[in-house]
Amino acid sequence: MKFSSMLRILKNAQLATRSTARSASTSYTPYTPYTPPSPPVAEAGSDQIVSVGDTVNFDGLGSTGSNLSYSWDFGTDATPATGRGVTPSCTYSTHGARTVTLTVRDTVTGAQASDTLTVTAVSIMSQTVNDGESVKFKVLGAERATVFSWDWETPSELGLNPDVGNSPAVVFSPTDARETTIDNAKWYAYPNRVCPSDAGPAADKRSIYTITCEMTFPGGISFTADSTLTVNVPWVLAGFLQIGFSGSPTIAQNSGTQLWEVTGRGTIQRIVRSQTRVPASSQFYAKVQAHEQVHHNQVNTGLASSYYTINDLWTNHLRDLTADNRADLEILIQWAVEDFIFAENERIRSLLPQLKRAAYQVSDPISPQYLYQRCGRFPA
Known part of the structure; x- marks a missing residue:
């Protein structure tokens, strides 16, 4: 065999060895199809019944998605009017039902979703009367309520001492409506002291009672609102x-x-x-x-x-x-x-x-x- 032929055979052998080594050292990653992230889902929570002026707390924790931001619109007469975050709060200055909207947004993809709930703010106007006068109470903002039950609470400092007062015969008429009247209750008019230290024309002759109304709204939601009744007794002008x-x-x-x-x-x-x-x-x-x-x-x-x-x-x-x-x-x-x-x-x-x-x-x-x-x- 000629020298040139032998040299060619050696080179071919080296190339084959290198090719085999390269093939043995190369690895491949299996192909995985691209899956886009799930779109966000907003969950604003259940409807709420509150009293005018009370703090209303919201909860958007039920929302799902990635990289979420939370934006709230609290509706009419809310303070503040809008909010951010998962659990914001606000108050309402007027009675009535309003729609609250939660919008969640994926800050990476820009996808967003919204959900709403209804907040009903109710109130009972406080009243001031003279002993023996009729007085009316009405629940404002409770047009959707279907059941009403009225009650009252005596001031704790009065007690029920028959020697110096009387137990008020309070009758609500009607007892199961959004508006009711109390006639001739003969309230306590002053704490139980026959001769109070401030007796005289300048004395403050009044007692403050709590009037409550328990209501039931659609869906079985129960809520109790309260108000005050101030009962005066004239002194100088009696x-x-x-x-x-x-x-x-x-x-x-x-x-x-x-x-x-x-x-x-x-x-x-x-x-x-x-x-x-x-x-x-x-x-x-x-x-x-x-x-x-x-x-x-x-x-x-x-x-x-x-x-x-x-x-x-x-x-x-x-x-x-x-x-x-x-x-x-x-x-x-x-x-x-x-x-x-x-x-x-x-x-x-x-x-x-x-x-x-x-x-x-x-x-x-x-x-x-x-x-x-x-x-x-x-x-x-």
């Missing part, structure tokens, strides 16, 4: 005595002097009115009425009967009045009557403790004995 005069004296022009003069008592009458300003249905009506009747009798026939008399008005204030014309004389008469009443009010002032003591001696024993009491202010 009753009063009014003393005045009606009618007018006779007047004429003097033919000699040409002056206008008062010539007679005419139709002047003394008017004494006692008024009870609490409703007849109030638990204090009989008590206040008896108290004011004592004052009425005192002025008519009793201790104060010598005050505000027609004879005094005529003799000392009217009969000597004169004026250049009729109109001026009528004005002078009006002023004279007003001045007389003012002077009598001042004159009787020193007698008031005695007059009031006598009235309280009559009204104090009348139940209930925890308001409109003498409480040592006019000792015997």
Whole structure:
């Protein structure tokens, strides 16, 4: 064999060896088809019933997807109006139902999805009445509710002491409607102290009750809303005595002097009115009425009967009045009557403790004995 042929055979052998080694050292990755990420799914949560002004908490944890961002639109009259994150919150300033929208977005692919829920905000307006008056309550924003149940709670500091108060006979009519009325409940009107430390005209005579309404909405959702009822008892204006005069004296022009003069008592009458300003249905009506009747009798026939008399008005204030014309004389008469009443009010002032003591001696024993009491202010 020639040398050149042998060299060619060796080269071919080397090439074959290299090819075999290269084939043995090469590996291959199997082909896997591309699978796009699942689109996001938004889950805003269940419908909610809340009270106006309460904090509403939302939860978007049920949403699925990758790289999610959360954007909320809370609907009308919400503070704040929008929110971000999985569990934001807001409050509502008005009653009614509104739609809340959650939008979730895949921040890598840009895909997004939305879901909604309904938030119903309800409210019961607070009320203020005088003892014995009727009062109405209505649940606002609960048009979708199907069942209503009203109730009340007494202030904890009052208790149920029969010696100084009464247990209110509270009846809701109707009891199962969105709007109800309470008539003649005869509420407690003041905490159980026969003579409270702040007794007197300036005292704050009121009690605050909690009124509740339990409602059932579609889907069996139950919710209880509450409000307050403030019950006042008049003190200064519970009753009063009014003393005045009606009618007018006779007047004429003097033919000699040409002056206008008062010539007679005419139709002047003394008017004494006692008024009870609490409703007849109030638990204090009989008590206040008896108290004011004592004052009425005192002025008519009793201790104060010598005050505000027609004879005094005529003799000392009217009969000597004169004026250049009729109109001026009528004005002078009006002023004279007003001045007389003012002077009598001042004159009787020193007698008031005695007059009031006598009235309280009559009204104090009348139940209930925890308001409109003498409480040592006019000792015997």
